[in-house]
Structure formats: structure tokens, C-alpha cells
Amino acid sequence: MTAKKKKSEMINFTIDGRKVQAKPGWTILETARFNHIHIPTLCFHPAVKPWGSCRLCVVETRYGKRGQIAPSCLTHPVQDLEVFTVSERVRNVRSWVLEMLLTECPASREIKELAAQYGITSTRFHITDPKEECLKCGLCVAVCHEVVGVQALTFGSRGVKKQLETPYRIPNSACIGCGCCVSVCPTGALQARLDTVRGDLSRRTGHGFAH
């Protein structure tokens, strides 16, 4: 197979002008992290497959004359690719995403700090829920499914109405209370929600809460 043949070959490319090497199968983000180059992320976690929802990790790639913006967590480098982690276009995407995140999860300290790094302290958009912390990045859903192997969490509804929910909006016993979702959550929004996943266990079992 061709994939095996290439395994020994390293991919040479540059990030911000620095020469770096990637093992086949590595993404740009993994290579950058390996070389201690900072790219901000929210929805990336090494334990789960990259999902590409937060778009904070976007970088500008240039190959020959073609330049484009790509999410570094999902894009695999090719030989001689030029990657720029900070450029005008990248900054534009990141700062808009962060400004909108300030509207989406205004209670999150992590988001506020990250936004402040990009010089964004206020938002022009309408805040619906000032106490919200969840940005619906999908990490908890992914870790529950891919790592724990159950589906106690899921997304309900579509688009702007998208919500983190339990399947059919019913507390379920699929949740083993392992807390993986809480530990991967980039904003700590799940801390307060974990109990709602299993519901009041005393009703089902006669015993108290699981933890």
C-alpha cells in the first residue's frame, strides 16, 4: 500500500517561517504543538478525533500561489507548505469568533481571557443568557461517545437553537458519572450540568446521588 511506503518519510514545511517536520498523519496543529508554536483552540482535545467546530485554530496556508484559510486541527500538511499562524485574515476570523463567543457564553472566564488577548473586551451583539458558559463545541459529546463508549450526551435542535442535551431530553442511566465530559470542557460549563444528565438517581434507585 502506498500509505505504508510513505510512513518513513517526514513532511517538511514551515510554520511562521520556521522549518518544521511532521510525521505522516500529523495535522498542522499537532506539528505546531510539538514544536511549541502556539495556536489557540477550544474544541481540540488529544483524546478525541478533531471536530473542527470552534475555528479558532485557523491558520493561513500558502502553497505556491494559492493561499487559503484552513483549520489547523483538521488539515494535514504537505511538503513545502507555508503556514502562518497569525495573519490579517486569521486575526479577522479569530477576533470575530471570540467577539461572538462573548455573546454566546458571557459567563465564561476562559473565553473572556482569551478574547482579551485579541483585544476584545466587549461585544456588539445581543446577549440572550448572561449566565451561559457552554459554547457547544462538542467536546463532551465526542468524549462521551468515543472515549467512554456511551452516548449519554448529545446535541439537540439545529443551528442557532442548538443545545447540549441528553438523548430525547430525558435523564439517562447510560451516564456512568465518570466526569470525562467535565474534565474536557474548555469553559467548565458542564460542572453545573452533570447532575442533569443522570437526573435524580434516588428516584430510580432509592439511593442518593451517584457521587
Added chain:
Amino acid sequence: MAKLKSVVELEAYRQDLQSGQDPHWPVVRVCLGPGCLAQGADKVARAFKTAIKSKRLKVEVKPLVKETGCQGFCSQGTLVTLSPSNLFYVQVKPEDVPEIVDVTLGRGEVLERLLYSDNGARYRSAGEIPFYKRQQKIILKNVGLIDPLDLHDALRAGAYQSLAKALSGMSAKEIIQTITISGLRGRGGGGFPTGYKWRRALETTQDNPGEVYIVGNGDEGDPGAFMDRAIMEGDPHTVLEGMAIGAYALGARQGYIYVRAEYPFAIRTLNLAIEQARRLGLLGKNILGAGFDFDIQINRGAGAFVCGEETALLASIEGRVGEPVMRPPFPVERGLWDRPTVINNVETWANVPHIIDKGAKWYANLGVANSTGTKIFSLVGKVKNSGLVEVPMGITLGGIVEEIGGGVPGQDRFKAVQTGGPSGGIIPYEFKEMPTDELKLDKVGLQPRGFLPVEFKDLPVDFDSLVRVGSIMGSGGMIVMDDHDCVVDVARYFLRFLQEESCGKCLPCRLGLKGMKEFLDRFSKGQGAREDIDALESLGKALMDGSLCGLGRTAPNPVLTSIRYFKDEYLAHIVDHKCPAGVCRDLITYSINPETCNGCGLCVKNCPEACISGKKKKAHAIDAAACIRCGACQDVCPVDAVRVA
């Protein structure tokens, strides 16, 4: 009906069918397309059948009544074509049917009042009408001619001829080469070269042997578009045939057609067509004895616009949530169940039999270089003749809108055309002078490669020219706007649509569309500052760069193009707090011109808020504070005394 076991048997069967019907046998074709159906075409067809069956008609040969797919001229529905006299009747009502049966079918005379007339001229047949004259029907050749529910009728018109040709003498390589040379590009919107796509899929399977899948994308969600629907409902066999040819070339055994749930007729027609084709051995095992197995299954969508995006569509077929995933890997490398999958729009598939039949060179000569063939557009909005048109690529916008569409009805002036549905751009009638710095810039988003020195009228409609002015071909929707359409409002409408249809997976699309709409909501209320326009533009560019799939990447197009071409209108909203088109409710007031008002009192009767006062035969007045600006008074006023400012 036994299965056909070879190409020779198919041709013999076809011969048999053709000779079984006299070409001069009178046929009444009633258009049952969506436009005509809304006007009661089914009742017309039923009336024809009963009238002919009853003894009213004293002729020897009883005409055949055919319920066909969309004949195109939707604004004139219900359409009825009579052959062999080739008469074309428009706006036929069930009440007219007995008269048609008596006069035209019985006595052979023409019913003048039902003929299409324009500017004093009356047209006897469809081909003479300007609406049809400039069209070139290839894909729609049989739509409106055959009965889509009857395979025999399709066979008589030459269906499955190309499949037979492909099976009896062409290798897979030859077929792909033919498609490549023809220059066919994907009709779903992106315009990706089809031949290249097929070749990539074939190469992937050679590296990694196993199943290949074929998918037809019939999830046509654009508001105001019904091209795919017309094909699926009017001539389903051309789609099936195209997919079978593709399957033969790629070695696929299973195909899927994904049709949106809102098209129950298309689903019914396709299912019936598949059933009939299977029974004749044109689908299924060992097709025409060539040792080639292929079957097609219909997958019904569940009402998500985003499932028209190919990766979301494939996820939906697999039974996962219809959310797009990152490309690459492209579906031709890893699609359905991680196997190479060729997904094309149903219009693209419908092109394939014609290319195989008439040859790549013939097809490449249609249209213009880089955009070959014909394209179907649904021409809607403020045009006199709205409907479904098929034109060669490269025809000018003016050619479509003015010659085929017949221009804007009434005294109004053309303002703009929106192509490509909600993801397309708004192209103005006149190119306005633009500051030069605006033309140079931009690595992002709109890519003005130099100023386009042509006027709207002469802008060729092909994939690349439309991209150059900031729009896209899309699936072929074309919405014409006049002076009474406000671009801010139109952009807001499309944003609202897209915001509701966004899957919500990636943040720029989910939150950005909401944010963009908030900006436009403010503008339409006359709020906001000049800087907000620039902010909106930069947010739009962030969406184009940052979004995951085509929906988010093209969603800012209407906003960006309208800012680019109609900045004055945005400024009128923000700075002058006026809506020049008189659409945005918060910025307009209704008043009655006392000089023209004849005091008839119609507006008083129709005002839902009862805020119009005035004595009979005296000029009336509107209480601006209580008025909700619904426009009911303007609609009913017989002397046009109601003004909007």
C-alpha cells in the same frame, strides 16, 4: 412484461412501441408542473378526460390526454399543448375545457382567446413565443412532452438509448473520457468538472478495490428554485439512465438519489420510474444482459437545507446527523461508508445520457469555453414571464431577463438580479462607479479581478463570469428585483433563511449569521453607524474564511455584494433613516395624496387598524401613529393616491 435481455431486445421493444402509436394521433398535453398544479391543472386534466370520454366529441380518433411535467411557462399556467396541430393554450381553466374539446378537438378550429398574446401579437405554437424562442432545450427536451409515470412513453422518446450505447460498445475509460472532453461541470453550484471527479473516483478504487457508490443530489432547497424538481418529476428516466451510465463507468452497484421531503411528487415519480425500469431489466441484476448490476434507492431528506452539502448529505444517507465534515478527504476518496462515492446533482446526471448519445464534441460546442452545455434556470421575481428556462451557457443576463423574461411588468425599472439562491450575489442592473481602492484589495471573499467593463445586460451567464462579479451560478435560481425591492431587506431575508438552516456545527456560521442578521436588523430600523457597514463586511469575510462548509462560506455573498454595489442604499437607511424602496417598515410612512384621492372609502374598509379617516367623496387621511404599515390601503386604492415615503 418480461425483462429485456440484450441491447437488441431493447431496440426491438422500442421499435414495437413506436410503431404501435401513430405519430399523427391527437394528443392533449396538460402541464402538471408545480406552477400549473397550483392553478388547478389536475382539474383541467380530469375535465379533458371526462369530456373526451363522454359522447360530446364526435370524431373517429379519440385524443390521448397526457399529464406531463413542467412545460416551463409557469406564469401562464395551466398550459395545454395540442398535437399534432401544435397549438399552445395558456391560462386554461377547467371551465374552458368543454369549449376546447368542442371547437379545437372536434372541429379543428383555433380558440383565439386562449392563445398567448403579447403586445397585440398572438402566438399559435410554443416555439414562436419569445419566452421559448431563445431557449435551447436539451435536458428538458422530454419534460413536458412525455408522461413521466409511463416508461413506455419515455422509451418511445428515446430513453435508455445512451445506456444501451454505453453497454454495447464503450469501455469505462471511454465514457469518462467522453464526459471529460465534453467539459461538463457540476450543476449543483460549485461547477466542479464532472469528468475529473469520476476519474479521481476510479483511481481511488484502483488503489483500494471494493464498493463504489453513486449518489444523485436532489435536495434542492434554495427558495425560488425548482429546476431539479422539474427534471425528477418530468423525466425521471434521464436521471436514472445517467446514473446507470456513471455506475457502469465506475463499477458501482448501488446508487442513491437523495430527494428532499418537500418533494413528495418527485419521490413518487422516481420510485415509480425505478420500479418500472427494474421490471424491464433496465435496473437491477444483469442489466440488458451485459453482466452489469446496478440498482437505485431513493433517500428522503428530512427538511434540512444543509443536507444539500455533499458531506452532510452522505452523513444523512448513512443515518448520521446531517452535519458537514471537513473536506478533504473528498467523497471521491472517502464517501459513503468510507468508500469512494461520486455525488452529482440530478441535473448533472441528466446531462450524461445526452453527452453519451450525441458525443463530447457536440456538447463542448454548446455554451462557451469552460462552461459548456446548457443550464436550467428558474426565472422568478419581478419579471413578466416567470418560469423554467433552459439556455446555453454564456447567454447574457439581459438575454434571459429581458428577452426571455420579458422585462419588469409595469412602469418599474430593473434594479438587480439575484443569482444562485441564498448563497449567491445580488448583481445590479447598472454597474455603479466604484472607488478604485475597493477594486484592488481583497485576498478575501470577493475577488474583483479588475473592473468588469460590461453592463449588466451584457454579462455572460457562466460559472466564471458570475464569480467575477461576486455571485455564483448556484443551482440556477434567478430572482429579478425592481425598484420596489430593498436590497437590505432582501439580504436580511436570505440571512434569516440561512440562519435557520445552518446546522450549527461551526461557530462562525452559527453565531456569525446570527450576528450579521443583528446588524441588518438594526439597519432596517434606521439604526447603526457608518462603521457598522465596514464591520459587517469584515464579519462576512470572517465567515467566508472560517466556516466549515459551503453554506457558511457562501452565506455572506448577498450581503457583501449588496454592500459592494448598493452602498448608497445602506447609507440611506443608516444616515438618512430612509428606505428608498419603501420596504423597511420602520422607515416608511404611508400618506394619502389629497389631490388624487376620490374619497371612495375602500381604504377605510380594508384598514386593519381602522386608522384612516375622511368623509365620503372627500380626501382621506392616515393616522401615522396608529398605522402598522401593512400596505393594505395601497393595494386597494383604485386611483393610486396612497404614497409611501
